Amino acid sequence: MKMSKQFPLNALRVFEAAARLGSFTKAGEELGMTQTAVSYQIKLIEQNVGEPLFLRRPRQVTLTEVGQRLAPKVTEGFAMLQDAVASARDDAQTALLISSTATFASQWFARNIGTFQLAHPNIAVRLAASDSMVDYSKEGVDVGIRSGTGSWPGLVSHRLMTVEFTPMLSPALAATIGGVNEPRDLLKLRIIGPQDPWWPLWFRAAGVEDPDLDGRPATRLGGQSFEAGAAIAGQGVAILTPDFYADDVALGRLYQPFDLRCSDGHDYWLVYPHARRNVAKIRSFRDWILGEFERRNGIGAAAMTSPVAGEAYPLDSTD
Incomplete structure (x- = not known):
């Protein structure tokens, strides 16, 4: 029968221990195996190599010439595997991958994440800005910032801030029409993102029932921060979250x-x-960001839902 040229990892582990300790019995004690099981694993490797790796003598085994050449390479291989696992474990413990909406990333994280890094210099922050929904079971993301109602299956949710919106523009643009004195005056200017669902909500609340936004060019700049930049440049009126600006x-x-x-x-x-x-790094980040919002706005830690139908429970729950 043709033997496989690939060794079971366990057999190599047994060989490394026996070669290092010079004893099948001691190798078995270290690995929690019987001497018979150790002998079987060594024979598997010897059959694959085609040469004996040990000289068996009463109460003693010594490496053959082939075994002497193989042993240091196997030891080196296991050391490399241990280093790789340790490195992966360290990365998992010290790297924090955050998924955030683009607006929150540019308008809040970019200005504040440095204080977290100063408080936790051992945690490397990686920020992925996207408005796409993240699958936390597949994408390796640790924490996220989402816009919504706070109810997502399998996720713990803490409200950070209430999102409010209102029209904003540059003072120079307002001056071109003699000032914006009533809500309808905004319609004299270019509306940035007129198809944004926030616009009809705001105009309705302001008592303007027929703003006729559908007839305007459907310009969308791909994110609130870009629309804010256009408004600052005098390119039109944007509907923005004023807390960010x-x-x-x-x-x-x-x-x-x-x-x-x-x-x-x-x-x-x-x-x-x-x-x-x-997880320690998640708890550290959670405590930091909730503390930031609680300190600045008096909100944060009190607003929390569990992944079960928005059911509330205490912040320090560990069940």
């Missing part, structure tokens, strides 16, 4: 003409798999 308002680059803010019930949530809720 306080600095631009303070610097006079953006202008919020009306106090009216609306919400469609979709807020920003921190999410992570329920099964991984006690």
Whole structure:
């Protein structure tokens, strides 16, 4: 019968122990095997090699010339495997992969993630900005920032901030029509992203029932941060989350003409798999980001749902 040229990993492990210890009995004790089982595994390798690897003497075994050439290479191979596993384990423990919506990533993470890194220098943060839904069971993501109602099967959800929206534009653009004095004045200007569902909601709340947005060019710039940039450049009026643009308002680059803010019930949530809720790096990030929002806005830790029909439970639950 033709023998396989590939050795079972367990047989090589047995050979390495026997060669290192110079004894089948001691190898068996180290590996939790009987001496008979050790002998069987050694014979499997010898059959594959076609040469004896040990000289068997009463109460002693010594390596043959072939065994002496093979042993250091097997030892080196197992050392490399151990290093690879240790490296993978260290990466898994110290690298935190965050999936975030593009807007939250650019308008909040980019400005604040440095404080987390200072507090946790041993955790390497990797940020993937995308508005696509992530499958946490397949994509290796540790935590995510999602926009929605907070109810996703299998995920723990913490509300970070209520998302409100309102029209914003540059003061220079407002001046071109003598100022924006009432909501309908906005329709004298170019509307950025007129098909955005936020626009009809806001106009309706402002008492404008017929803004005729469908007749305008269907321009979408692919993200709120891009639309904000266009508004700052005087290219039109954008409907934005004003909490993200306080600095631009303070610097006079953006202008919020009306106090009216609306919400469609979709807020920003921190999410992570329920099964991984006690992983150290996830708990560290959770505690940090909830603390940031609680400190700044007085919200955060109190708003939490479990993966079962939005059922509430305490923040420090470990069940």
